[in-house]
Amino acid sequence: MGVWSLDGKTLYFSGNQKDPTQWTTWKANAETLEVEALAEGCGFVFDISPDSRFLPSANYPTGLYSLSLADKKCTLLLPEHASIYDHFSADGKFVLYLVASRGETTIYRQPWRDGRLTGAAQPAIKLPFAFRHSYLGNAYDFSKDLSTVVYTRPGGHADLYLLR
Numbered sequence: 001m002g003v004w005s006l007d008g009k010t011l012y013f014s015g016n017q018k019d020p021t022q023w024t025t026w027k028a029n030a031e032t033l034e035v036e037a038l039a040e041g042c043g044f045v046f047d048i049s050p051d052s053r054f055l056p057s058a059n060y061p062t063g064l065y066s067l068s069l070a071d072k073k074c075t076l077l078l079p080e081h082a083s084i085y086d087h088f089s090a091d092g093k094f095v096l097y098l099v100a101s102r103g104e105t106t107i108y109r110q111p112w113r114d115g116r117l118t119g120a121a122q123p124a125i126k127l128p129f130a131f132r133h134s135y136l137g138n139a140y141d142f143s144k145d146l147s148t149v150v151y152t153r154p155g156g157h158a159d160l161y162l163l164r
Contacts, residue, residue, distance in 0.1 A: 001044035001085075006052055014044035014057065023059060025067060042067050042074035046085050050092030054115045058086060064097065066115045077117050078110075088112070090144040098140065100130040107142060107149070125149070 002013030011028045025038045025045055043059025045067070055067040057074075064081035065074050083097040094109035095117065105127040111119035125146055140151035 001046055003045050003048050003055070005048060006050075012038070012045050012048065012055055023057075025055065025057065038069075038072050039067050039074050047087050049088060049112075049115075056086060056088070056095060058083060064095070068115055075115060085141060087142070087144050089146075096124065096142070096144070096146070098142070103130050104128055105130050107146060 001015075002011055004011055009030050011030060012025060013028065014023050014025045016022060017024055022041060023044050024040045025042055026035050027038050028035045038055075041059070042065050043057035043062075045055040045057045047056055048054070049056070053069055055069065056077075057065045057067055058081060059065060062079070062081075063076050064078040064083070064086065066077055067074050077095075078097075081097070083099060086095060086097040088094065089096055089109060093111060093113075095112045096107055096109050098105060098107050100106075106123050107125045107127075108121040109124040110117050110121045127149065140149070142149045
């Protein structure tokens with residue numbers, strides 16, 4: 001998993017070195033090709049904050065974290081967070097994450113500011129079906145403005161839904 005800085009000069013990415021349960025996050029400079037370890041055990045990065053100060057990261061099943069780029073500190077935001085690919089909203093004011101249960105899928109938005117959640121989760125979109133979070137890798141994604149949701153369903157069957 002990885003994300004580019006907003007200026008396109010730095011790639012932040014996460015992976016496993018020896019222990020498949022232990023995630024490490026690195027910073028790679030696109031011009032010098034220098035790579036620096038930022039944090040261990042913070043999960044895998046999936047987005048960068050609009051102010052370029054934080055990397056939200058997911059570490060299933062232990063939670064959703066915020067990695068500060070200034071001090072490399074990893075802060076737990078949501079314990080037992082089960083989503084594996086999340087985003088900031090288009091306006092940068094919310095963290096968006098997906099939860100599937102009992103035949104439906106809900107994308108929640110939770111207020112965010114300065115590396116912290118600042119309010120309760122709110123349902124943003126409810127889909128009348130559930131799907132896997134992982135299928136031979138990442139099995140879903142959604143746009144920051146929530147206009148598009150894509151997912152993989154085993155069996156070769158494709159669905160198309162218009163969200164309003």
